Each structure stands twice: as C-alpha cells, then as structure tokens.
Amino acid sequence: MESVIVLWSAAAAAAMVLAVLCGLMWLMDRRDTASLMLCILGISTAAAAYVELGLMHARTPEEFGAWIRWYHLPLFPALVAQVFFVHFYLESSTKWLMWGVVLTRSFIFIANFLLQPNYHFSSIESVHFVSVLGAQVSAIEHAVPRRGLQSIAVLSLLLLFLYVMSAAVRCWRKGGAEQRRRALAVGLAEGLPMLLTILYGQLVIFGVLGGPISNIPWFLGALLIMGYVSVHDFVLSRRARLEAAELRSQLAQIERINLLGRLASALSHELSQPMSAMSLNLGAALKRLKQAPPDTAELAAILNDVDNDNDRAIDIIKRIRQLFKQRAIELNPIRVEDAVKNAVSLAEAEAKAKSVALQLGIPPGLPLVSGDSIHLSQVLLNLLMNGIQAVQSRPADARQIVIEARADLAKGEVEVCVRDSGPGVPGTIVHRIFDPLFTTKPEGMGMGLAISHTIIEAHGGRLWVGKDAGQEGAAFHFTLRAA
Structure with missing residues (x-):
C-alpha cells in the first residue's frame, strides 16, 4: 500500500x-x-x-x-x-x-x-x-x-x-x-x-x-x-x-512635446511678461542708486518685485521641464486638484489668448487617488487644449471650459469631467475618437486622445466621451481609483 x-x-x-x-x-x-x-x-x-x-x-x-x-x-x-x-x-x-x-x-x-x-x-x-x-x-x-x-x-x-x-x-x-x-x-x-x-x-x-x-x-x-x-x-x-x-512611455513623451509645441506661443508670451518686468524693475533700481542719497525703502520694494517675477519665471520653466521628462507611469497617492491646477496653469495663457474662460468645480476633501501627477496633467492638458480649439466656433463670450470632479465612495473612485461649450463630438465619429492616428484636425497627429486613453487605463480607470443632459458641447469623463 x-x-x-x-x-x-x-x-x-x-x-x-x-x-x-x-x-x-x-x-x-x-x-x-x-x-x-x-x-x-x-x-x-x-x-x-x-x-x-x-x-x-x-x-x-x-x-x-x-x-x-x-x-x-x-x-x-x-x-x-x-x-x-x-x-x-x-x-x-x-x-x-x-x-x-x-x-x-x-x-x-x-x-x-x-x-x-x-x-x-x-x-x-x-x-x-x-x-x-x-x-x-x-x-x-x-x-x-x-x-x-x-x-x-x-x-x-x-x-x-x-x-x-x-x-x-x-x-x-x-x-x-x-x-x-x-x-x-x-x-x-x-x-x-x-x-x-x-x-x-x-x-x-x-x-x-x-x-x-x-x-x-x-x-x-x-x-x-x-x-x-x-x-x-x-x-x-x-x-x-x-x-x-515602454512604448506607451515614449509615445506619451512625443505627445507631451507636441502639446508644448502647440502651447509655445502662449508660454513664450507668459514667460516674457516676468522677464520684461524684471528688466524694467532693474532699470528703475539703477536710476534710484544714482540718486543721492538712494531711497533704500523704494529699492527694497523694487528688488522684492524682481524676486517675485523671477519666481514666476522659474515656476513656468519648471512646469515645462516636468512635461519634457521621459518617465514610466509611477502610481502614488496624489490629490486630483494638484494635477488639475498644474494642467490649468499651463493652458491658462493659451485660454486667455483665445478668449476662453476656464472654470474649476473641484469640491474640497476629495479622497487621494492612485496616480502619476505628470501623466494625469498630460491627459488634462490634452483635453483642455482640445476644448480650447473646439469652442473657437462660438462667440467670444460663450467660450467656456469647466473642469469638475466628484468622489464615488461606493465604487472607491474619483470621476473627473472636462466639459466645453463647443459643438460636441458628432455621433458618426464618437466611436473612433480614441483610435490611434484618427483626427479631424489638419495639423493633428491623432495620438492625443489615444495616449490619454491608455494612460487612464494604465491607472486602472476609464475614459469616455458623452454629452451631459442639459449641457452643450462635449464632456470627457475619466475615473481614477482611490488610493
């Protein structure tokens, strides 16, 4: 046996x-x-x-x-x-x-x-x-x-x-x-x-x-x-x-460079403002130094303005450098509002130049999400740039983009929505807009939404487009898992 x-x-x-x-x-x-x-x-x-x-x-x-x-x-x-x-x-x-x-x-x-x-x-x-x-x-x-x-x-x-x-x-x-x-x-x-x-x-x-x-x-x-x-x-x-x-990381970097190329004019204008202000303030400081005796209080105020403008320029360059970095997705507990504010700060100059009003509807106390702030900023920036372009057909006082977020505690996730007041996505192409190389723009690469889709999926979330009841334009929603 x-x-x-x-x-x-x-x-x-x-x-x-x-x-x-x-x-x-x-x-x-x-x-x-x-x-x-x-x-x-x-x-x-x-x-x-x-x-x-x-x-x-x-x-x-x-x-x-x-x-x-x-x-x-x-x-x-x-x-x-x-x-x-x-x-x-x-x-x-x-x-x-x-x-x-x-x-x-x-x-x-x-x-x-x-x-x-x-x-x-x-x-x-x-x-x-x-x-x-x-x-x-x-x-x-x-x-x-x-x-x-x-x-x-x-x-x-x-x-x-x-x-x-x-x-x-x-x-x-x-x-x-x-x-x-x-x-x-x-x-x-x-x-x-x-x-x-x-x-x-x-x-x-x-x-x-x-x-x-x-x-x-x-x-x-x-x-x-x-x-x-x-x-x-x-x-x-x-x-x-x-x-x-690895491929997704490389494509994401290419798309970030493409995004920055589209933002180049607005960003250079935004960067030139603090640089010009510093130049003017330094010229004024030199004039005050030639006075006898120099007004130290006024010189201190001028130098404080120079320091503030310098910080503003450094912040702009820092945000641009972050997007240029090639990196794989690293999931960490982050705040949704931080990624939103980072994307808005980069798109704000372009929005002002195109007469588009950006509104935030982020309630306080949202739970932390598991995400990569740089890649999520890229997704939001891409949606914002698409929205800015979509509302150009509207009158200047009707160009609006709203970014909202809400927590779904039952599902353990946070949902973010980027809604514009443009004409919306035609029903004939809505099923194709996330396909690679599909674009309706003559200068477009057709990779922005496709990469955004893969980034959100890599975060364990979903990205989709629809038209909310009683609202004009397109509404892009994506979810992120709570950390």
Missing part, C-alpha cells in the same frame, strides 16, 4: 504546487481568470487524491459508499473549473454546452447528498482487494448502480467532452499560430484523457472492471498541460506588457 500512498501523495503535492503558482499568477493580474480556474482545479485535484486514498483503504461496503459520497466535494469544482478554464482561455466556447455541463453537474452534486449511500449506487453489497502497483487496494465487488441517474452522469461527461472539443475546434478555425497552439494544448490535455477516464469509470461502476475508482490521471494530466501553457502565456504576456509600457 505504501507505493500507492507515495504516488497519490506526490500527485496531490504536484497539484498544490501548480495551484499556488496559478493563484499567484491570478493575484498579479486579476484579469487572468483562466489561472484562477487552474488554481481551483489544482486544489480540487489534491483533495480528490486524498479521497481516493480513503476509497482504497475502505474495508467495508458502508465505508466505501461513504467515501464515494464525499468524492463529489472535490469532483464538482474540478469539473466546473475545467469548464470555465476552457471558456476564458480559448474565448470561443459554446455557451449552451457550457451551461448544460454546469447545470447537470450541479444536479448530480445536490442529488448525491440526498441519496443513500450515494448518487451512483442504490446499494454496495461487497468490496474486495485488487493489486495496483504491487499494493492491495479496495474496489467494488458487487453493487447495484442507479441506471437511470447514472445515464445523467454519463450525459454530463459527454457534454463536457463535446464542449471542450467544440471550443478547441472553434479556436483552431480562428486561424493564427497562437489560437492553434492553444486549441491543440486544450485538446490534448482534456480530450483523450477525459474520454478514457469516462469509459474506465463507467466500466467500474457497472462491474465490468474490478479496478479502483480514480480520476487523478485525468485531473493531474490536464492540470500539468494546461498549467504549462498558462505559465508560458503569462511569461509572454508579461514581456509584451513591459514592451507596451
């Missing part, structure tokens, strides 16, 4: 290791539901191995029947996890087959605990011992199967086989090396092992074969193959995400 215990224990340990690995993959990326399903399958396989050892150690028909009864506890989640793994991994499953399997297995699971001694047998009269790997294990000798109910169990397993095979075929037909690789992996992991296990199980239940009841070869084989391809895909997708993040 020791060899069987060692082998089944090793299978349980391997299943748990794979379960932990797949669970960690899911924790690193909550969208990877297929890894979560493999984690559930791994835990269920380990539990099934323990129950099967109990079956092999059973000495009486009553004990054997009780172990079969409890075997359904790991069996049900193992089968359902395989169903949903195929659904999430291949993304080409047949829904009615999927729910057919889930419903029939749910019926079997419930009925199993309502019937004595279990779902499969109305009575187990005797057990005997058979040799497996040189060890003596318990198996059914004489029993009365529930033929009517057993046909439902067979039907559920056949539906599962058809479901897996149809999903694999549909995935294969999509074309592409990646889809065919996935279809082949699932077909090999599930198809043949499942069919052989179904056939073996029914022969044991109806007394044709006298071997022990076991699904471990099927479960563990499926788990090993599907775990391998899932880890392989995870490593590849992780690398692809890193490359995409």
Whole structure:
C-alpha cells in the first residue's frame, strides 16, 4: 500500500504546487481568470487524491459508499473549473454546452447528498482487494448502480467532452499560430484523457472492471498541460506588457512635446511678461542708486518685485521641464486638484489668448487617488487644449471650459469631467475618437486622445466621451481609483 500512498501523495503535492503558482499568477493580474480556474482545479485535484486514498483503504461496503459520497466535494469544482478554464482561455466556447455541463453537474452534486449511500449506487453489497502497483487496494465487488441517474452522469461527461472539443475546434478555425497552439494544448490535455477516464469509470461502476475508482490521471494530466501553457502565456504576456509600457512611455513623451509645441506661443508670451518686468524693475533700481542719497525703502520694494517675477519665471520653466521628462507611469497617492491646477496653469495663457474662460468645480476633501501627477496633467492638458480649439466656433463670450470632479465612495473612485461649450463630438465619429492616428484636425497627429486613453487605463480607470443632459458641447469623463 505504501507505493500507492507515495504516488497519490506526490500527485496531490504536484497539484498544490501548480495551484499556488496559478493563484499567484491570478493575484498579479486579476484579469487572468483562466489561472484562477487552474488554481481551483489544482486544489480540487489534491483533495480528490486524498479521497481516493480513503476509497482504497475502505474495508467495508458502508465505508466505501461513504467515501464515494464525499468524492463529489472535490469532483464538482474540478469539473466546473475545467469548464470555465476552457471558456476564458480559448474565448470561443459554446455557451449552451457550457451551461448544460454546469447545470447537470450541479444536479448530480445536490442529488448525491440526498441519496443513500450515494448518487451512483442504490446499494454496495461487497468490496474486495485488487493489486495496483504491487499494493492491495479496495474496489467494488458487487453493487447495484442507479441506471437511470447514472445515464445523467454519463450525459454530463459527454457534454463536457463535446464542449471542450467544440471550443478547441472553434479556436483552431480562428486561424493564427497562437489560437492553434492553444486549441491543440486544450485538446490534448482534456480530450483523450477525459474520454478514457469516462469509459474506465463507467466500466467500474457497472462491474465490468474490478479496478479502483480514480480520476487523478485525468485531473493531474490536464492540470500539468494546461498549467504549462498558462505559465508560458503569462511569461509572454508579461514581456509584451513591459514592451507596451515602454512604448506607451515614449509615445506619451512625443505627445507631451507636441502639446508644448502647440502651447509655445502662449508660454513664450507668459514667460516674457516676468522677464520684461524684471528688466524694467532693474532699470528703475539703477536710476534710484544714482540718486543721492538712494531711497533704500523704494529699492527694497523694487528688488522684492524682481524676486517675485523671477519666481514666476522659474515656476513656468519648471512646469515645462516636468512635461519634457521621459518617465514610466509611477502610481502614488496624489490629490486630483494638484494635477488639475498644474494642467490649468499651463493652458491658462493659451485660454486667455483665445478668449476662453476656464472654470474649476473641484469640491474640497476629495479622497487621494492612485496616480502619476505628470501623466494625469498630460491627459488634462490634452483635453483642455482640445476644448480650447473646439469652442473657437462660438462667440467670444460663450467660450467656456469647466473642469469638475466628484468622489464615488461606493465604487472607491474619483470621476473627473472636462466639459466645453463647443459643438460636441458628432455621433458618426464618437466611436473612433480614441483610435490611434484618427483626427479631424489638419495639423493633428491623432495620438492625443489615444495616449490619454491608455494612460487612464494604465491607472486602472476609464475614459469616455458623452454629452451631459442639459449641457452643450462635449464632456470627457475619466475615473481614477482611490488610493
């Protein structure tokens, strides 16, 4: 018996290791539901191995029947996890087959605990011992199967086989090396092992074969193959995400430079004001110094003005330099109003030059959000510049952009809205405005909104456009997760 215990224990340990690995993959990326399903399958396989050892150690028909009864506890989640793994991994499953399997297995699971001694047998009269790997294990000798109910169990397993095979075929037909690789992996992991296990199980239940009841070869084989391809895909997708993040960072920097190019005239005008003021004040100070005696109080006031103008110029240059920096997104707890004020300070000169009124509707006490202030300022600046351009068709006294924010404590997020009084986004193009290289402006690159969309998604939020009830123009909304 020791060899069987060692082998089944090793299978349980391997299943748990794979379960932990797949669970960690899911924790690193909550969208990877297929890894979560493999984690559930791994835990269920380990539990099934323990129950099967109990079956092999059973000495009486009553004990054997009780172990079969409890075997359904790991069996049900193992089968359902395989169903949903195929659904999430291949993304080409047949829904009615999927729910057919889930419903029939749910019926079997419930009925199993309502019937004595279990779902499969109305009575187990005797057990005997058979040799497996040189060890003596318990198996059914004489029993009365529930033929009517057993046909439902067979039907559920056949539906599962058809479901897996149809999903694999549909995935294969999509074309592409990646889809065919996935279809082949699932077909090999599930198809043949499942069919052989179904056939073996029914022969044991109806007394044709006298071997022990076991699904471990099927479960563990499926788990090993599907775990391998899932880890392989995870490593590849992780690398692809890193490359995409690097690309997004480079594109974001290009778009920031483009934004500053559009702001160049207004920013140079804004910078020239403190520089001119400093020049005039220094000239006045030199004149006062030539007086005898010099008016020290007036000189101090002049130098104080020079210092203030110098600080103003340094602040403008500092904001410009921040936007020029190339950096990846770094999420930290920040205040939404800080990012808004930074963007407004950069766009304010352009807004004044184009006779556009900027209004802020940011309530006090908003929760901190998880974000990158530079990248969020870029998103807001892009929306403001688009709004400034959009309202140029309106009379000068009707050009208005409003920036609002509100907290949604139930969802744990903050929503920001940039609304303009322009003509709005035509319904014919509203579904395309976030597409890369799509633009309606002759001088536009078509990347501003696309990059803004990816930046907000990288923050775990959403960016969309609409027209608020009772309001003119376009309203761009985006959400940020509370820190």
